[in-house]
Amino acid sequence: MPFSIDIANVSKSFGKVKALNDVSVSVGKGELFGFIGPDGAGKTTLFRIVTTLLLPDKGKITVNGFDVEKDFKSIRKITGYMPGRFSLYMDLTVQENLNFYAGIFNTSVKENYGLIKDIYSQIEPFKNRRAGDLSGGMKQKLALSCALIHKPDILVLDEPTTGVDAVSRMEFWGILKKMKNYGITILVSTPYMSEASLCDKIALMQNGNLLSVATPDKVINDYPYKLFKIRTSSMQNLPGDIKSFGNIKSVYRFGDYIHFAVDGKSGFNERDLNRYLTETGYRNVELEKINPDIEDCFLELMDKEGL
Ligand SMILES: Nc1ncnc2c1ncn2[C@@H]1O[C@H](COP(=O)(O)OP(=O)(O)OP(=O)(O)O)[C@@H](O)[C@H]1O
Ligand SMILES: [Mg+2]
Numbered sequence: 662m663p664f665s666i667d668i669a670n671v672s673k674s675f676g677k678v679k680a681l682n683d684v685s686v687s688v689g690k691g692e693l694f695g696f697i698g699p700d701g702a703g704k705t706t707l708f709r710i711v712t713t714l715l716l717p718d719k720g721k722i723t724v725n726g727f728d729v730e731k732d733f734k735s736i737r738k739i740t741g742y743m744p745g746r747f748s749l750y751m752d753l754t755v756q757e758n759l760n761f762y763a764g765i766f767n768t769s770v771k772e773n774y775g776l777i778k779d780i781y782s783q784i785e786p787f788k789n790r791r792a793g794d795l796s797g798g799m800k801q802k803l804a805l806s807c808a809l810i811h812k813p814d815i816l817v818l819d820e821p822t823t824g825v826d827a828v829s830r831m832e833f834w835g836i837l838k839k840m841k842n843y844g845i846t847i848l849v850s851t852p853y854m855s856e857a858s859l860c861d862k863i864a865l866m867q868n869g870n871l872l873s874v875a876t877p878d879k880v881i882n883d884y885p886y887k888l889f890k891i892r893t894s895s896m897q898n899l900p901g902d903i904k905s906f907g908n909i910k911s912v913y914r915f916g917d918y919i920h921f922a923v924d925g926k927s928g929f930n931e932r933d934l935n936r937y938l939t940e941t942g943y944r945n946v947e948l949e950k951i952n953p954d955i956e957d958c959f960l961e962l963m964d965k966e967g968l
Pocket of ligand 1: 675678679680698699700701702703704705706707745852
């Protein structure tokens with residue numbers, strides 16, 4: 662498959678901060694590709710390099726065969742970018758924002774209306790409202806419409822769902838799936854691990870490092886340990902007590918539960934742990950073997966890399 666975006670050994674530092682450390686990823690044409698990682702992972706820095714707004718210190722990136730350094734003008738023509746902080750002009754109306762973005766790219770809203778119709782029709786009733794007066798979910802739809810209005814081959818969306826309500830977030834992912842039907846390659850970043858499974862492929866990032874690049878299913882299948890969740894009448898000292906039981910790879914809080922991982926070959930036995938905890942004074946021990954989700958995999962990979 663000819664790669665749409667090829668990122669090879671890219672590093673970027675800001676003073677002493679290594680924002681990207683030898684990052685290599687290839688994104689296939691038409692893929693919905695997620696960069697998942699917490700604050701400071703390097704997502705925005707990478708996206709700014711891909712969209713030619715920033716130069717790498719080292720490495721090479723091509724977008725549809727164009728080099729980010731030499732061919733930046735060509736890349737800008739074929740790329741739509743929705744930066745994390747909304748790119749809208751808050752004093753302009755919905756319609757004025759869209760016309761403005763179409764204008765920069767020498768196109769018109771009419772020419773490419775088909776592409777944004779599904780999304781834009783939802784905010785069209787408010788077309789004379791100032792962007793600043795829209796709700797978060799509506800701003801997000803307008804920003805996406807603006808990024809799409811010149812019919813880009815590549816769409817780069819930096820944390821488009823951060824700070825948006827759960828319903829609008831799901832609706833937004835539905836829209837992205839549909840965009841794939843137009844053959845648009847989509848790079849999207851998110852701090853929400855739960856959104857990873859909605860991507861064709863994901864890159865897990867932490868402190869400028871790539872921890873893993875694979876399909877969400879493969880990341881989960883590659884999880885090397887047996888994982889359990891546990892809850893008892895008293896949670897405070899539970900992580901420490903589980904650790905002192907021995908042979909535990911990792912223990913961490915996970916919502917209302919504690920998750921812990923054990924090596925499948927360690928001879929760990931659920932009944933023994935249960936007995937040990939009861940003897941230690943715990944009551945109502947709920948212990949269950951579970952399948953990891955992306956967040957468990959992320960924590961395990963971080964542990965492995967010593968990050
Ligand atoms: N212009 C800059 N000057 C100095 N440091 C920077 C600059 N841009 C990014 N950094 C640093 O580089 C690291 C990576 O930042 P980046 O914004 O790429 O991460 P991110 O994954 O987008 O995080 P967030 O979730 O906060 O948006 C951080 O430590 C950040 O403070
Ligand atoms: Mg960012």
